Amino acid sequence: MAKDKKLVEAITSMEEDFAQWYTDVVKKAELTDYTSVKGCMVIKPAGYAIWENIQHELDRRFKETGVENVYLPMLIPESLLQKEKDHVEGFAPEVAWVTHGGLEPLQERMCVRPTSETLFCDFYANDIHSYRDLPKVYNQWCSVMRWEKTTRPFLRSREFLWQEGHTAHATAEEAEERTIQMLNVYADFCEEFLAIPVIKGRKTDKEKFAGAEATYTIESLMHDGKALQSGTSHNFGDGFAKAFGIQYADKDNTLKYVHQTSWGMTTRMIGAIIMVHGDNSGLVLPPRVAPTQVMVIPIQMQKDGVLDKANEVKTALAAAGLRVKLDDSEKSPGWKFSEQEMRGIPVRIELGPKDIEAGQAVIVRRDTREKLVTPLSELPQKTAEVLETMQKDMLERARAHRDAHTYTARTLDEFKDIAENKPGFIKAMWCGCQECEDALKEEAGVTSRCIPFVQEQISDTCIYCGKPATKMVYWGKAY
Numbered sequence: 290m291a292k293d294k295k296l297v298e299a300i301t302s303m304e305e306d307f308a309q310w311y312t313d314v315v316k317k318a319e320l321t322d323y324t325s326v327k328g329c330m331v332i333k334p335a336g337y338a339i340w341e342n343i344q345h346e347l348d349r350r351f352k353e354t355g356v357e358n359v360y361l362p363m364l365i366p367e368s369l370l371q372k373e374k375d376h377v378e379g380f381a382p383e384v385a386w387v388t389h390g391g392l393e394p395l396q397e398r399m400c401v402r403p404t405s406e407t408l409f410c411d412f413y414a415n416d417i418h419s420y421r422d423l424p425k426v427y428n429q430w431c432s433v434m435r436w437e438k439t440t441r442p443f444l445r446s447r448e449f450l451w452q453e454g455h456t457a458h459a460t461a462e463e464a465e466e467r468t469i470q471m472l473n474v475y476a477d478f479c480e481e482f483l484a485i486p487v488i489k490g491r492k493t494d495k496e497k498f499a500g501a502e503a504t505y506t507i508e509s510l511m512h513d514g515k516a517l518q519s520g521t522s523h524n525f526g527d528g529f530a531k532a533f534g535i536q537y538a539d540k541d542n543t544l545k546y547v548h549q550t551s552w553g554m555t556t557r558m559i560g561a562i563i564m565v566h567g568d569n570s571g572l573v574l575p576p577r578v579a580p581t582q583v584m585v586i587p588i589q590m591q592k593d594g595v596l597d598k599a600n601e602v603k604t605a606l607a608a609a610g611l612r613v614k615l616d617d618s619e620k621s622p623g624w625k626f627s628e629q630e631m632r633g634i635p636v637r638i639e640l641g642p643k644d645i646e647a648g649q650a651v652i653v654r655r656d657t658r659e660k661l662v663t664p665l666s667e668l669p670q671k672t673a674e675v676l677e678t679m680q681k682d683m684l685e686r687a688r689a690h691r692d693a694h695t696y697t698a699r700t701l702d703e704f705k706d707i708a709e710n711k712p713g714f715i716k717a718m719w720c721g722c723q724e725c726e727d728a729l730k731e732e733a734g735v736t737s738r739c740i741p742f743v744q745e746q747i748s749d750t751c752i753y754c755g756k757p758a759t760k761m762v763y764w765g766k767a768y
């Protein structure tokens with residue numbers, strides 16, 4: 290049994306050192322590996338399968354709203370990046386440049402896309418002529434590169450996978466509507482699929498995307514009380530259209546500029562799943578996103594009939610539409626249990642000679658470790674029910690944790706005390722001045738996470754300067 294414990298002992302407890310716990314889980318659950326390419330990661334099969342499920346579900350939800358997928362080049366000529374002033378200022382410090390083609394220096398250097406607004410604009414300028422060409426509701430699945438100084442698997446890496454939606458519309462109203470629609474798609478996806486509750490709101494001007502008129506965000510809270518920006522949706526107005534000359538002939542035959550949006554979600558969400566749901570035995574995957582939902586683990590496998598029965602169980606569960614595997618490796622059952630737990634597989638089914646004799650098996654939930662002895666004939670149906678319950682419970686638990694770590698501050702002293710001693714969200718009033726926002730970052734170490742759509746009037750004055758305030762803001766330390 291000493292050997293069986295090894296896998297769990299190999300990870301640091303989250304109470305002792307959350308950052309190390311995260312790194313340990315990523316490694317021991319075999320989600321990523323190191324590579325010689327500094328600041329980048331190898332995403333291993335267990336990690337990539339999670340991404341594939343995220344991608345599949347998001348893509349399905351996008352297409353329900355009329356989104357079409359396209360693919361644009363990964364290189365952007367410098368002159369194109371320069372066209373929108375705020376955008377280039379925002380991204381220039383972190384782009385990687387290609388300067389040679391083979392042995393020849395390029396006449397114009399090109400950056401590896403950090404995001405593709407400029408390429409989409411260049412494309413739209415050629416492709417949009419008339420009101421009949423609108424709207425364009427395109428999305429691209431790809432990787433992007435940002436030359437980050439410090440990196441962590443999934444949360445911040447120089448190259449990461451994402452989707453970027455880019456749309457063009459005839460009117461400002463339509464663009465705003467699409468911006469909010471996609472934010473809602475992200476929010477529903479997080480809650481329904483990843484069991485991660487989110488706060489929907491608008492970014493302050495300081496925190497908005499480079500070149501955007503407005504940035505909307507969903508913010509979630511990790512187990513350690515830090516916030517994670519989980520998806521953003523930007524309304525560009527006609528700023529990019531003017532910089533790139535994207536005009537269409539309207540019904541009255543006058544030329545008008547289009548209004549644009551963009552929105553993105555990344556492999557960061559795998560980091561969010563780990564940090565919202567994981568525990569000291571490893572990863573805990575919400576059933577809907579789990580590549581494998583059920584692991585069948587035979588006990589005393591060498592005994593006659595056990596492996597046959599385990600195979601039968603696996604076949605019956607697969608026939609019921611569950612994603613199921615059978616661990617028939619030569620390892621001990623205890624070792625298999627800890628591996629299944631480390632990898633976050635939502636449910637395991639234990640099946641030994643005594644169970645078979647009694648016509649039953651044991652369903653064990655990964656999150657609560659609750660055991661349910663179930664007749665073999667009812668196993669597919671009961672397992673599906675347990676997975677559904679677990680999905681709901683995980684969302685509720687995450688919501689309860691977030692709510693228990695959301696504080697309200699009415700005075701600056703109170704604000705600073707919470708920021709220093711109670712990790713979580715702080716709700717406080719703000720006057721709208723960037724000076725106060727900067728000061729709170731400087732003095733309390735927090736940033737504005739969002740101006741939530743659901744507002745509360747906590748007091749009438751700004752938490753920092755005391756001037757009249759009408760906006761309630763969520764503040765916090767963020768990844």
Ligand SMILES: [Zn+2]
Nearest residue numbers: 720725751754
């Ligand atoms: Zn103020």
